[in-house]
Amino acid sequence: MTRVVEVPGQFDDRTFDQFAKDMEGNGGRLLFDAHATHWASPYGLVGLLAAGQHAAEQGGQRPLLTVPTDRDVAQYWARSGFFEQAAEWFELHGKVPRVPTSQASDVLLPITPVRGSDDVHQVVEMIQDRSAAILSGELGLDVTATMGFAMALSEACQNIVEHAGTSGWVAVQAYHWKRRLGRKVVVIAVADAGVGFRRTLEATQAASFGDRWNDGTALEAALFQGASRFRDPGRGQGLAGITRYANRWEGKVSLRSGTARITIVPSWDEDDPLIDGLPNFPGSQVLIIIPAAQGQ
Numbered sequence: 298m299t300r301v302v303e304v305p306g307q308f309d310d311r312t313f314d315q316f317a318k319d320m321e322g323n324g325g326r327l328l329f330d331a332h333a334t335h336w337a338s339p340y341g342l343v344g345l346l347a348a349g350q351h352a353a354e355q356g357g358q359r360p361l362l363t364v365p366t367d368r369d370v371a372q373y374w375a376r377s378g379f380f381e382q383a384a385e386w387f388e389l390h391g392k393v394p395r396v397p398t399s400q401a402s403d404v405l406l407p408i409t410p411v412r413g414s415d416d417v418h419q420v421v422e423m424i425q426d427r428s429a430a431i432l433s434g435e436l437g438l439d440v441t442a443t444m445g446f447a448m449a450l451s452e453a454c455q456n457i458v459e460h461a462g463t464s465g466w467v468a469v470q471a472y473h474w475k476r477r478l479g480r481k482v483v484v485i486a487v488a489d490a491g492v493g494f495r496r497t498l499e500a501t502q503a504a505s506f507g508d509r510w511n512d513g514t515a516l517e518a519a520l521f522q523g524a525s526r527f528r529d530p531g532r533g534q535g536l537a538g539i540t541r542y543a544n545r546w547e548g549k550v551s552l553r554s555g556t557a558r559i560t561i562v563p564s565w566d567e568d569d570p571l572i573d574g575l576p577n578f579p580g581s582q583v584l585i586i587i588p589a590a591q592g593q
Contacts, residue, residue: 298324299361302348304331308341310551310584316341318576320348327352327360332391334365339468339486340584342379342408346466349386351490351579364391372396378407382466405431405483406469417454421447424469428483431471436481437590438546445542446483446587452535453487453583461491461580478565478588485585493580494519494554512555513573520552520559539585546587554581563588 302319305312308331320327329345337345345362352360362383365371374380375394383389398407406424411417428450429443436442450469457465471483491497495515502518503510520536536552540561543550549568550561557573565588 298326299328300325301328301330304329304334304337304345305341306333307336308334308345309336309338310340313341313344313553313578313582314575316344316348317578320352320578321576326356326358329360329362329387332363332366335367335370337370337374339377339408339470339484340488340582342374342377343466343468343486343488344578344582346379346382346386346408347488347490347580347582348578349383350463353386354490359386359388362387362389364389364393366391368394376407377404377468377470378409382408382410404468404470406467408466408468410464411454411457411467411487411489412464414455414458417451417458420454420467421451424450428469431483432587435471435589436483436587438587442546442587445545449539449542449585450485452539453485453585455535456581456583457487457489457491460494460497461489462497463489463491463580465489465491465580474588480591481589483587485583487583489580489582491580494552511573512557513559513571516552516554516557516559517571520550520561543585543587548588549584549586551584552581553578553583 305316349360372394375396378398380393405427409420425447428446432438432442432446433440454467465488467487469485474482495512498515498518506514540550543561547563549563549566552559556575556577558575559571560568562568562570
């Protein structure tokens with residue numbers, strides 16, 4: 298038996314929960330149907346990879362994935378590095394464009410696997426010069442934004458290394474966000490299909506919350522209390538650093554794990570600060586959005 302999981306026509310953080318709901322259920326090989334998808338954000342693409350990895354590891358065989366029929370969409374997925382990574386976890390059906398992974402300025406960092414600390418350092422080195430040009434030149438941000446951006450990127454990736462128990466992916470892109478903001482933005486998207494925040498923090502944090510311990514309280518502990526599975530002093534401050542950076546530049550941070558999502562909501566957005574009871578999805582997914590200065 299094959300179960301079909303529809304990849305939303307516009308696949309981003311706002312449609313991700315519907316995608317997660319379609320994945321729920323047991324038994325059968327999964328077919329991820331993206332033939333009608335006409336746009337996908339970096340968050341959607343790294344999330345789709347995490348879904349494929351989880352399905353392959355749980356089901357014992359690679360799930361199926363239909364390639365978008367829109368040629369421009371399929372070519373963008375190819376330039377972003379998606380199909381290169383997807384070949385390991387999906388059986389691909391449809392025509393995969395033969396285009397090189399993009400070096401264009403809008404794709405600051407193609408979808409890149411993160412398996413260990415060496416990968417994190419390489420990611421930061423790869424993007425540092427290009428992000429500096431985008432942040433100061435195109436987004437009109439102070440030059441000091443560049444160092445903080447590299448820190449935020451590093452910490453988001455390091456979260457996979459220290460807490461996921463598996464590998465993950467990161468992608469960084471700059472584009473003009475006409476519909477939602479009317480300004481250019483830089484987006485960091487990170488996803489893994491690991492154990493998630495609740496399980497990784499359970500040993501050190503669950504007793505403090507008692508019956509309230511769940512995915513939502515685990516995210517609160519990680520984001521606002523600097524909680525970590527490590528007992529060493531000073532650990533667990535990475536997410537707090539990302540939050541401070543985002544607040545300084547009027548950015549948005551969203552962290553999803555299990556059945557909950559917590560968000561640092563800037564003035565230009567209307568997201569909910571904390572949502573619990575969402576469709577379950579493995580691992581954790583991080584979204585960081587840094588907008589251009591007003592008038593850019």
